[in-house]
Amino acid sequence: MGLLTFKRGIHPDDCKKLTAELPIKELKPGKTMCYPLNQHLGAPLSSLVSVGDEVLMGQKIADSEGFLTAPLHSSVSGKVVEIGMRMHHSGVKVPTIVIENDGLDTPAEKINTKSLDELSPKEIVQIVHDAGIVGMGGAGFPTHVKLSPPADKEIKYVIVNGAECEPYLTSDHRVMLEEPDDVLFGLTAVMKIFSLKEGFVAVEENKPDAISALEEKAKNYDGCKVLTLKKKYPQGAEKQLIYAVTKKEVPSGKLPADIGCIVLNIDTITAIARAIKEGTPLYRRIVTVSGGAVNNPQNFKVRIGMCFDDLIEEAGGFKEEPAKIIYGGPMMGISGISTSVPVVKGTSAFLAFTKKEAKKEAESACLRCGRCVSVCPMGLMPAELSVMSLKGEIESVIRYNALDCIECGSCSFVCPAKRYLVQAIRVGKDRQRAHLAEMRAKKQ
Amino acid sequence: MSEKIVSSSPHIRSNVTTAKIMTDVVLALIPALIAATFYFGFRALYLTVISVAFCVLFEYLWQKALKKPLNVGDGTAVVTGVLLALNVPVTAPWWMLAVGALVAIIIIKQFFGGTGNNFMNPAMGARAFLLASWPVQMTLWSKPFTTGFTVDADIVSSATPLALMKTGEIASLPALSDVFWGNIAGCMGEVCVPALLIGFIYLLIKKVITPTIPLFYVGTVAVLSFIFKVDGMTGIDCALYSICSGGLLLGAIFMATDYTTSPIYFKGQIIMGIGCGAITFLIRRLGGYPEGVTYAILLMNIATPLIDKYVRPKKFGYVAQKGGAKNA
Numbered sequence: 205m206g207l208l209t210f211k212r213g214i215h216p217d218d219c220k221k222l223t224a225e226l227p228i229k230e231l232k233p234g235k236t237m238c239y240p241l242n243q244h245l246g247a248p249l250s251s252l253v254s255v256g257d258e259v260l261m262g263q264k265i266a267d268s269e270g271f272l273t274a275p276l277h278s279s280v281s282g283k284v285v286e287i288g289m290r291m292h293h294s295g296v297k298v299p300t301i302v303i304e305n306d307g308l309d310t311p312a313e314k315i316n317t318k319s320l321d322e323l324s325p326k327e328i329v330q331i332v333h334d335a336g337i338v339g340m341g342g343a344g345f346p347t348h349v350k351l352s353p354p355a356d357k358e359i360k361y362v363i364v365n366g367a368e369c370e371p372y373l374t375s376d377h378r379v380m381l382e383e384p385d386d387v388l389f390g391l392t393a394v395m396k397i398f399s400l401k402e403g404f405v406a407v408e409e410n411k412p413d414a415i416s417a418l419e420e421k422a423k424n425y426d427g428c429k430v431l432t433l434k435k436k437y438p439q440g441a442e443k444q445l446i447y448a449v450t451k452k453e454v455p456s457g458k459l460p461a462d463i464g465c466i467v468l469n470i471d472t473i474t475a476i477a478r479a480i481k482e483g484t485p486l487y488r489r490i491v492t493v494s495g496g497a498v499n500n501p502q503n504f505k506v507r508i509g510m511c512f513d514d515l516i517e518e519a520g521g522f523k524e525e526p527a528k529i530i531y532g533g534p535m536m537g538i539s540g541i542s543t544s545v546p547v548v549k550g551t552s553a554f555l556a557f558t559k560k561e562a563k564k565e566a567e568s569a570c571l572r573c574g575r576c577v578s579v580c581p582m583g584l585m586p587a588e589l590s591v592m593s594l595k596g597e598i599e600s601v602i603r604y605n606a607l608d609c610i611e612c613g614s615c616s617f618v619c620p621a622k623r624y625l626v627q628a629i630r631v632g633k634d635r636q637r638a639h640l641a642e643m644r645a646k647k648q
Numbered sequence: 649m650s651e652k653i654v655s656s657s658p659h660i661r662s663n664v665t666t667a668k669i670m671t672d673v674v675l676a677l678i679p680a681l682i683a684a685t686f687y688f689g690f691r692a693l694y695l696t697v698i699s700v701a702f703c704v705l706f707e708y709l710w711q712k713a714l715k716k717p718l719n720v721g722d723g724t725a726v727v728t729g730v731l732l733a734l735n736v737p738v739t740a741p742w743w744m745l746a747v748g749a750l751v752a753i754i755i756i757k758q759f760f761g762g763t764g765n766n767f768m769n770p771a772m773g774a775r776a777f778l779l780a781s782w783p784v785q786m787t788l789w790s791k792p793f794t795t796g797f798t799v800d801a802d803i804v805s806s807a808t809p810l811a812l813m814k815t816g817e818i819a820s821l822p823a824l825s826d827v828f829w830g831n832i833a834g835c836m837g838e839v840c841v842p843a844l845l846i847g848f849i850y851l852l853i854k855k856v857i858t859p860t861i862p863l864f865y866v867g868t869v870a871v872l873s874f875i876f877k878v879d880g881m882t883g884i885d886c887a888l889y890s891i892c893s894g895g896l897l898l899g900a901i902f903m904a905t906d907y908t909t910s911p912i913y914f915k916g917q918i919i920m921g922i923g924c925g926a927i928t929f930l931i932r933r934l935g936g937y938p939e940g941v942t943y944a945i946l947l948m949n950i951a952t953p954l955i956d957k958y959v960r961p962k963k964f965g966y967v968a969q970k971g972g973a974k975n976a
Contacts, residue, residue, distance in 0.1 A: 211964075216660060295654070371660065443964065456965040528653040535658040561660075562653050568666055568719060569764040574912040575664075583963040587912065588956075605963060613658030620664045621764075627656035 207409055209434035210444040214579050214614045216371050216437055216535070218410060222494050222501040223374040228382055230505040231518055233280050237509035238546035239265060239301045240292050243336075244344035246272030251301055257284045260312035262485050264336075265301055274346040275336040278303055279487035279507035281310040293512075293531040293545040294538055300546070303509070314483025320389075325397040328480070335479035336486045336549075340471035341365065341440070344550040347472055351397055353461035359398040360464035363449050364391050364473050366407035366414065367433055367440030370533025373553050375490035376470035378503045380407065380414035383474055386481075387418065388425040390473035393480055394466070395427060406431040406449055408439055437535065438612040442467045444581050456608050471552070491547060493519045497526035497556035512543045512554055528562035530555040535613045565622040576615035576625060582608050586615035586625045593632025598639050606632040666763075670723030672854045676847035677730050677902065683830055683840030687792040688738035692836045694797065698742050700729030702749035710758045724763050728752050731771035731902060734837020735895065735942075736778065738795050739788045747781075748774040768949040769906045772899075776942050789833035806833035809893040810938040818880040827892045838895035848901045857905045860917040861924075865900040866891055868925020876933065896928065899941035909949040916952075916959040923948045 241249040247270025253259060259278045266276040282305045290300035315334045316323075323331070333348035353359060364387060368376040380387055387405060395403040405422075407415050409432050418430045433439050433448055443454045446465045454460050460467055468476075475486045487508050494501035499520030506515060516522070530537040531551050543554075576586035585604060592600035606629055615625040684692035707725040711718050732748050752774035757766045779786045791806040809832055812821050822832050830840030838844075851857045870887045877886040890896065904910060904924050911917050924944045931940025 214662075216662070447964075453965045453967050455967070456963070458965075526652070528655075528659065530659050534660045537657060537659065539652070539654045539657075539659060541652050541654060555659075557659065564653055564655060565661065565665070568722060569762060571666060571669075571764050571907040572912055573669070573907040574914075577912050577961060578914070580961070581964065583961040585912065585960060608963060608965060611657070616658050617660065618662050618664065620662075620666050620669055622661060622665070624656060626658065630656070 207432055207434040208406070208448040209436055209439065210447045210581055212579050212583075212614075213436040213438060213444070213581050214617055215435075216617060218435070219371045219494075220374050220377070220410070222372065223492055223503055224377060226374075226378075226502050228375075228378045228490055228503045228505050229518070231507075231510065231515065233305055233507040234510050234514045235305055236285075236511070237278070237280050237282075237303045237305055237507065238290055238511065239276055239278070239303070239509045240290070240546060240548055241266055241276070241299045241301070242292070243276055243549045244274050244338040244346055246270060246346055246349075249273065249276055251287055251299075253284045253287075253301065255284050255287055258282070259284060259303060261309045262312040262315075262487060264485070265303075272346055272349055274333065274338050274348065275485075277336055277485040277487050279509050280305040281308050282306040291542055291545050293540050293548070293551060295541045311484075315485055316480055316483040320393055320396065320480055323396075323480070325399070328393055328397050331479050332476055334485065335475065337472060337475045337479065338486075338549050339469055340475070340489060340549055341469040341552060347468065347476070350461070350466055350468070351394065353466075357461045358464055359400070359461065359466055361446070361450055361466070362391065362394050362398065362400060362403040363445060363465065363467045364403070364405040365440050365442075365445055365467050365469050366405050366411070366418075367445060368411070368470070369408060369435075369437045369439040369441075370535050370537075370553075371437075372494045372555055373492050373533050374494075375492045375503055375552055377411050377414055379470050379474055379490055380405075380411065381417050384414075384417045384421040386474040386477040387470060388421055388428045389481065390468075390475075390477035391428050392425050393476055394468065394473070400427070402427045402429060404429050404431050404449055406433050406445060408433045408435045410435045437614065438581055438610070441581065441610055441612055443610065456605070486549060489547065489549065489551070491515060491551060492553040494553065495526070495530070495555035496558040496561045497522050497524055499523050506547055508547055508549055510547045512545055512547065515547070515554060516543055516556075522556060524558055526556035526562075527559040528557040530557065535617070536611065567623050568621045570621050570623055573620060575618040575620065579614045579618050581612060581614065582610060584609060586629065587623075589632060590623065590625045590628035593628045593635065596635060598635060601632045601636050602639075606636045609633060666722045666724070669856055670727050672851065672856045673727045673902070674723065674730060676850045676856070677727075677734065677837070679843035679846045680734060680837045680840060680898070681730070683843040684734065684738070684836040687830055687839060688790065688836055689796040691738050691795055691797050692733075695736070695738065695740065695742065695745055695836070696730055696733035699733035699745040699749055700726055702746045703729035703732065703753050706749055706753040707758070710754060716762070719763065722763065725753060728757070728770045731837075732774055734898060735771060735775045735835050736786065737789050737834070738836050739790050740778075740785055744778055744782060744785060748778050751777045764908050766908055767953075768946050769903050769909050772903050772942055772945050772949070776946060779942065791833055792831050792839075808833050808938065809889050810932060813878050813881070813886075813889060814932070814938040816879065818878070821889065824885070824888060824892075827889060832893065834893060835895055835898075838893070838898040841892050841897060844897040844901055848897075851901070857901075858914065858917070860914050861904050861910060861921045862900040864918050864921025865904055865924045865928075866896060868922045869896060869929055872925065872929040876929075890932070894932070894939040895941045899945055900924070903941075904945050904948070909952055911952055911955045911959065913956070913959060913961055915961075916955040919955050919959060920948050920952065923951065
């Protein structure tokens with residue numbers, strides 16, 4: 205059987221050697237823990253605690269009435285010392301709850317005490333909600349919403365995304381290798397929600413040890429199958445992964461559920477497993493700390509709310525002053541301005557680039573070489589689309605389908621003129637959204 | 649904490665640059681340049697140097713005069729210069745190359761916005777200009793090994809194979825092996841087939857070009873020449889002579905594949921290749937001119953924006969579900 209994959213895409217140097225062989229190291233939480241209230245997509249949270257309150261580890265500290273939202277829990281026991289505006293990794297200040305850790309880890313009441321066999325599908329989704337689980341690959345889509353598709357959508361495929369196609373990142377790799385049982389248990393639980401006989405863990409071929417670890421354990425879990433994907437970026441993009449596994453395309457503007465698919469990140473699926481098995485909400489995650497400027501790149505198991513400064517210190521500090529710091533992978537992550545920011549549910553990595561790695565090349569004229577077209581996994585024409593976007597020619601932006609762009613960055617990566625194609629297309633997407641909103645307003 | 653570079657993702661880039669691509673194109677042309685020097689003497693090299701120097705000079709002067717950012721270093725002018733030189737006969741006076749460089753760089757390239765914005769291939773357009781302006785000099789073909797550094801007044805001129813095929817002088821055609829190795833009259837860079845093929849393979853290995861346009865271009869000419877053969881020749885001979893002479897390979901490999909003036913998507917490139925092939929064949933067979941590569945490529949250059957408008961990749965997520973396009 206040929207390896208599963210999608211059309212086009214790129215082959216960047218994966219730079220995973222730095223951390224792929226290193227076991228996950230668990231870090232002790234710091235003295236002061238910060239919990240920004242915008243951990244996910246959707247409705248913002250409001251704090252349930254006040255300054256001076258004592259909180260327990262796993263206690264819900266913020267929630268919202270909305271549907272597209274997920275509660276937030278304290279990852280330590282201690283005292284709320286501040287609720288105010290604090291720096292977030294995106295470089296802006298956001299409302300944040302600050303808790304002083306008492307170091308005792310006094311646990312709160314468990315969110316689940318039943319075993320998986322005793323749980324009904326509805327209860328499983330409720331546990332996922334109560335545990336505050338969101339997509340942990342970066343976007344932060346509340347997972348319980350994903351697991352509650354409209355009644356008319358029949359879910360046929362549940363796919364755990366073990367592609368980890370972003371260079372440098374190895375956190376998912378290590379989890380699959382070290383906690384394969386949690387991955388498969390979580391998958392089994394999600395299969396139970398939709399009464400499925402089959403579920404998939406899809407892993408890129410560059411992680412053979414993880415594949416064999418999962419395959420070995422999969423014998424104990426009925427219906428769990430491990431699939432090998434071709435190593436190609438963006439293999440882990442939701443639509444591309446679904447195509448690789450099912451050969452179906454998610455229609456433009458629709459969700460995976462519309463074609464009967466649900467894709468879950470590795471760290472998300474293990475969070476589901478822990479919520480059911482141990483009754484603990486989501487308060488830990490795996491973070492890869494890597495990049496040329498870091499002394500000892502590593503994979504850390506950390507509590508959400510920890511300061512990145514502590515992670516960097518654990519990684520031996522910087523070899524040289526980094527020229528660029530990135531939260532997330534190098535292809536889609538956000539470049540930041542400060543390392544004194546907390547770990548949130550969606551930060552899968554911290555990268556510190558040396559001057560050489562971060563070199564910013566000047567943009568030059570587009571040659572129309574067509575490299576961007578030949579790699580775009582969405583079949584768009586980035587060169588033309590970016591020009592239209594910057595010019596603001598809204599008809600052309602719509603005709604070239606700006607909103608279909610998944611911002612994977614493949615076009616910018618291959619561009620010999622070093623053009624900021626994705627950046628320009630983002631402008632086009634915003635313009636198209638504004639235009640559509642205007643049209644809707646006019647209609648009413 | 650010191651200042652950080654903040655930019656939009658992606659944060660890593662491939663190491664391909666415009667300058668590297670242009671360097672590869674120049675390197676790929678070196679075998680043809682060596683062959684030109686071998687057959688037509690050092691004058692070939694001299695003319696190439698003149699051509700490149702003027703192209704770079706005009707580009708530099710234009711950017712300086714208009715206070716535009718200087719990007720002569722990206723090498724596009726060098727490529728134009730080499731291609732222009734390889735597209736004229738060795739008998740051409742040096743000033744013709746200077747005029748050609750002026751037309752190519754200033755009129756065709758810079759007037760329309762510089763690198764990436766020219767509507768036709770600069771070297772090809774300049775060749776058409778020179779051909780229309782000085783038709784005698786541009787078709788004064790000397791026999792190989794009769795020119796040195798200078799051109800004597802009494803050079804041995806010779807007809808190109810295509811001209812002989814056109815006039816029906818099949819008996820005087822040079823041997824196919826001579827046509828293949830380049831021991832024939834013609835433009836400096838077009839005669840030596842192996843040299844051009846080495847360049848082609850180099851460009852393919854370096855992934856500078858894809859084989860789409862050259863294969864469809866040459867294939868179309870070969871098939872049409874085979875079917876509609878010249879009287880007195882076998883179909884195969886007619887096809888082989890047509891491929892190996894008249895600048896077809898030089899045009900198909902190095903000129904029709906010019907990024908800026910060829911379609912961006914590979915299905916469009918197929919149309920480009922077939923279009924060039926068909927027009928080349930029609931001009932050669934029905935037109936008043938034995939060669940047709942120049943005008944075929946120029947005509948398809950002009951058609952490129954139209955091709956790009958209508959021939960686009962199949963977008964992901966548009967399978968039999970029209971409603972999806974609404975982007976709700």
